[in-house]
Amino acid sequence: xxxxxxDALVFGVDDIEGCAQYLSDYxxxxxxxxxxxxxxxxxxxxxxxxxxxxxxxxxKAPGAGxxxxxxxxxxxxxxxxxxxxxxxxxxxxxxxxxxxxLESVDDFGFALGFQLTVRQPVTRLGEFSNAxxxxxxxxxxxxxxAPLQGPIQPRTLxxxxxxxxxxxxxxxxxxxxxxxxxxxxxxxxxxxxxxxGTLDHHTHFLIPAxxxxxxxxxxxxxxxxxxxVLRNGWNFVEKGYQAFWGPGRHLLGSNWFxxxxxxxxxHLEMDADMDLHDATWQPRSxxxxxxxxxxxxxxxxxxxxxxxGTPEQGDYA
Amino acid sequence: MGERDVVAVGAEADxxxxxxxxxxxEGRSRGFDPGGNGCDTLFLLRWQGExxxxxxxxxxxxxxxxxxxxxxYMNAAGSHIxxxxxxxxxxxxxGLCVQGPCLGQSLxxxxxxxxxxxxxxxxRHGM
Numbered sequence: 001x002x003x004x005x006x007d008a009l010v011f012g013v014d015d016i017e018g019c020a021q022y023l024s025d026y027x028x029x030x031x032x033x034x035x036x037x038x039x040x041x042x043x044x045x046x047x048x049x050x051x052x053x054x055x056x057x058x059x060k061a062p063g064a065g066x067x068x069x070x071x072x073x074x075x076x077x078x079x080x081x082x083x084x085x086x087x088x089x090x091x092x093x094x095x096x097x098x099x100x101x102l103e104s105v106d107d108f109g110f111a112l113g114f115q116l117t118v119r120q121p122v123t124r125l126g127e128f129s130n131a132x133x134x135x136x137x138x139x140x141x142x143x144x145x146a147p148l149q150g151p152i153q154p155r156t157l158x159x160x161x162x163x164x165x166x167x168x169x170x171x172x173x174x175x176x177x178x179x180x181x182x183x184x185x186x187x188x189x190x191x192x193x194x195x196x197g198t199l200d201h202h203t204h205f206l207i208p209a210x211x212x213x214x215x216x217x218x219x220x221x222x223x224x225x226x227x228x229v230l231r232n233g234w235n236f237v238e239k240g241y242q243a244f245w246g247p248g249r250h251l252l253g254s255n256w257f258x259x260x261x262x263x264x265x266x267h268l269e270m271d272a273d274m275d276l277h278d279a280t281w282q283p284r285s286x287x288x289x290x291x292x293x294x295x296x297x298x299x300x301x302x303x304x305x306x307x308x309g310t311p312e313q314g315d316y317a
Numbered sequence: 318m319g320e321r322d323v324v325a326v327g328a329e330a331d332x333x334x335x336x337x338x339x340x341x342x343e344g345r346s347r348g349f350d351p352g353g354n355g356c357d358t359l360f361l362l363r364w365q366g367e368x369x370x371x372x373x374x375x376x377x378x379x380x381x382x383x384x385x386x387x388x389x390y391m392n393a394a395g396s397h398i399x400x401x402x403x404x405x406x407x408x409x410x411x412g413l414c415v416q417g418p419c420l421g422q423s424l425x426x427x428x429x430x431x432x433x434x435x436x437x438x439x440x441r442h443g444m
Contacts, residue, residue, distance in 0.1 A: 015393035065404040065416045213418050217403065240387035242356075244402060261385040263393065265404025289424070 001083055001179035004117050004197035006040075006157040007046055007074035009219055011067045011264050012053035018051055019239050025239055026268065027151040027232055028221070036121050042193065042221050045118040046074070046157035050168055059103065059111030063163075066215030067265040071110055071160060072101070074117025076197050087177055107173045108164045122155050127225020127272075146226065152232040154221030158255075158271055159202050161217040163209035167191065170206050180204070183277050184252045186288040192252060199276035201253035218259060220269030226256045228271045233258040236270075248297035257294075332438040335361065338431045339346070341368060341381060341391065346390035348373060349444075356382055359427055360390050362398065364409040370429040370439045371412060375400035376422035398424065 013019045015039055024030055028040035028048060037050040051058055051069070058069040075081055081102060088094050089105045095103040102116035129144075130137050138144065164170040167190035174180040180193040183201050190206035207217055223229050230247055237243055244267055246258035255274040262268040286292045336351050341363040348357030357373045360383075373390075377400065384390050385401035387390040392399040397406040397415070405417025412424035428440035 212420060241385065242382050242384050261401035263385045263401060267402055
């Protein structure tokens with residue numbers, strides 16, 4: 001099944017205005033936003049969609065505290081849509097919506113949508129470092145750190161992480177029913193999952209949790225490189241948003257990360273430079289822990305040198 | 318300096334001045350970073366007229382900060398304190414988690430006093 005990745009995540013919220021400001025400051029482009037919600041797009045057209053929590057058109061949330069109402073997949077062709085309809089139709093309802101998309105549900109109540117992907121090609125180069133001797137360098141006079149006019153728009157919707165009561169059962173649904181591959185695994189915790197139509201290390205990661213937590217740990221968009229993550233995250237913090245973890249770099253997937261609290265009842269990450277894997281890749285299985293979760297972790301320090309204004313007791317206690 | 322003076326200075330030093338009580342209106346929260354850590358370590362909330370102080374530390378992970386933006390510790394409805402890591406909700410009167418990963422656990426309160434001039438102080442002990 002040629003599922004190419006996430007096309008949209010639909011959230012039902014009470015504070016449209018606050019969430020809209022948050023997503024705009026994160027870097028998404030508001031499209032058709034009103035008091036009833038709207039789209040917040042990455043460069044390729046993938047998006048977070050906001051709607052009012054009492055909008056009757058929204059599917060049910062998978063858990064009491066979860067604001068995610070639908071995970072929409074982009075697929076490559078009509079044949080994939082028909083294959084999904086036939087496969088899921090064996091044991092659950094598959095609705096055909098007026099826009100031509102499919103709507104169904106996974107084994108833990110996460111509403112799923114499937115549509116011909118909205119993704120538009122993004123062809124701009126990503127970040128290049130001028131590594132001495134490398135045949136790939138920035139052109140002369142091209143600045144790595146040019147002035148910013150505002151938030152940096154992410155390139156595409158990357159991945160989402162679910163809390164589910166049974167990761168083995170959830171993994172089986174995505175692998176056996178929708179053709180995902182396991183790329184890596186935290187032993188005894190859960191798998192990183194990749195649909196067949198992308199080489200990205202993962203579009204999904206699954207974490208086991210009690211049923212009352214069923215919902216979302218985080219989701220993220222891909223940015224153009226580590227400098228974009230760091231600069232955009234820095235400006236996000238300067239605007240008053242609350243960082244949780246990062247910036248740093250993961251080991252499994254190698255992606256740079258910076259996690260933030262959000263008004264969407266989950267963390268929102270900024271990520272960049274994720275590994276690509278094809279069918280020849282052999283999945284790793286490693287214990288969950290700090291050493292296997294981050295290659296390094298950077299920490300903000302407001303003051304970085306002693307000198308004028310240094311208090312009697314020093315500034316490094 | 319007599320022993321009584323030393324005790325008085327020590328007791329006074331245990332209280333940290335935050336702001337004027339009049340700055341906190343009903344249902345609104347405000348965070349404080351008295352140590353200059355770059356992240357608020359406590360927040361105040363006026364709820365049903367009473368001022369309360371809580372550590373900015375969700376019980377789901379030791380020390381996890383709770384606001385989603387500066388001073389935003391409440392849910393959208395204004396009915397509960399919320400951790401904006403995963404949407405956990407807390408009773409604003411008791412600090413008890415009623416929904417979320419830390420269901421049944423509680424926020425950690427800090428002792429608080431309002432002096433004769435209407436200034437709010439929290440006890441350093443417990444921060």
